Amino acid sequence: MKLKPIQLASAAGVLVIALVATLTISNHHGSMMGYDENGYSGGDHGSARYVSVVGDGSVKVTPDSVRVDASVSNVASTSAASLAATAKSADQLRTSLKGAGVEAKHIQAVNLSTNPEYSYSNNGPAKITGYRSTQNFSIVIRDAKNAGLIIQSAQSAVGNSLSINSTSPYVFDQKVAESNARTLAIASAREKAASYASLTGSKLGAVLSIEEQVNQSGPVPLMAMAKTMGATSAPVQVDLGQQTITITVTTKWELR
Secondary structure, eight states, X not given: OOOOOEEEEETTEEEEEOOOXXXXXXOTTSOXXXXXXXXXXXXXXXXXXXXXXXXXXXXXXXXXXXXXXXXEEEEESSHHHHHHHHHHHHHHHHHHHHHTXXXXXXXXXXXXXXXXXXXXXXXXXXXXXXXXXXXXXXXXXXOGGGHHHHHHHHHHHHGGXXXXXXXXXXXXXXXXXXXXXXXHHHHHHHHHHHHHHHHTTOOEEEEEEEEXXXXXXXXXXXXXXXXXXXXXXXXXXXXXXXXXXXXXXXXXXXXX
């Protein structure tokens, strides 16, 4: 027998849910059909009737850490001299950071390079004028509120050879925020599933499956500072902003 879909109208639009005679009728293979929030979904899904819904939960948190991309660089007449000067600058950076409470495990040297420096003219070949050595660092400052002062102190200690390439506030441990967002997402999915159960004259049963996706939107990294700082310079500020952590769950709930 060919069955027609039942249409349910609401202010938000028209939701079409196709019902198979009654909610207890199985298909010719002896398995039951399912429903989702985009309409009827046929197929072989074992013995359970179900509704599939998506739930979202979001929480906003203030970052507690700042990741800093920095580099030290020096030019000298020989590669050995430039490398030695850069090694000294790197030690000054480490000493300043550790003195400000940054743990050694949060200071990572990610690259070291030495390359010739050239001068170019229109009338002749390029000439080597010296050698530049550069060492890059990835630094995690857990004391986010004082990150600007810590960076400023490092700049003063190292001088012009230190470059601050970028700063990025973030949440060091997202477990608590994710747990709270997950609670909201499951509650949202349950509410939707209960609504579908009511609309179809069913009772909501156990959850059959859950798929999770975690998304986060971090604050835009902000910081601007000069290469040299005087004693009267205004303190450097790293704006932490807020980070949004969102959990999206795709769930299937048994209909009884």
